[in-house]
Amino acid sequence: MSGIERVGVLGCGLMGAGIAEVCARAGSAVVVVEFDDSAVANGRTRLTQSLDKAVAAGKLGGEDRDAALARVSFSTGIEAFADRQLVIEAVPEIPELKLAAFRRIDAAVRAPDAILASNTSSIPISRIAAVTSRPGQVVGLHFFNPVPVLNLVELVSSLLTGAETLERARDYAAGTLRKKVIYAKDRAGFVVNALLVPYLLSAIRMVEAGHASAADIDAGMVNGCAHPMGPLRLTDLVGLDTVLHVANSLYEEFKEPHYAAPALLMRMVESGMLGRKSGHGFYNYE
């Protein structure tokens, strides 16, 4: 067993809220830290709405919902992580933000054997671990969106991650959270995004080239390959900014053309068309 009962989550956006939810539903006491009061309020709403959805779908009892919510507390001060045994960082996929977050987490967490985990989609864990005073205790725990629904966690070790840290992180993800855990080497994109993102970029290039409409490309993959959603709707779900950041990390690491972001993706992000979260992407959500 991991022995982990007290968890911290930094960031309560799409991913952070989902991670906090699954940890609380699994019985952990969760402290969520966001940068200001309005981010806390948004995070709390996101988490509560998702729990309500689970109740409405018959996946969770009303009492279990209340118990899960009671296990989550929110703070704007990173000192709230002092007694945490595991902290999972889920700030936006921007390298400078991730590194700054880890410096602050490292300074705040007091437990000597605490695990510091990143939900990064694509940034090498070694780079993140290097800014902390305890690189042997840093791992990647990469969840998938929507976190309460999708069963996978990628577990990523750097060259410096200790065996005990890896084992406890695995036990927590597989044993406590009951997720399917796969191991990935410390390469940009790990396993899933290294396969998924070139596929999403190819679909965007098809739209850009006027090859087919977004709706027809999506209908092709949903009806022809039984995917739950097509690549452009999935890009909207993940967030165009996140897809762009992951593509940039992959391209920086491998310099392969299929990882290069299409101009259309860059222009849409520059225009604030970030997908579902902004109301506009390849589809409209307003």
Ligand code: 3HC
């Ligand atoms: N807790 C528990 N269950 C929940 C829930 C919650 N909070 N919210 C929804 N559910 C359940 C529903 O009850 C439903 O269950 P059922 O299949 O037994 O009826 C199921 O989840 C699907 O939910 P919905 O009916 O609300 O929605 P859809 O059927 O339209 O499915 C979807 C939506 C789950 C998003 C599905 O289209 C899907 O899986 N799409 C693919 C998503 C994907 O590929 N994500 C990975 C992105 S990559 C990533 O995240 C990595 C990052 O680094 C970029």
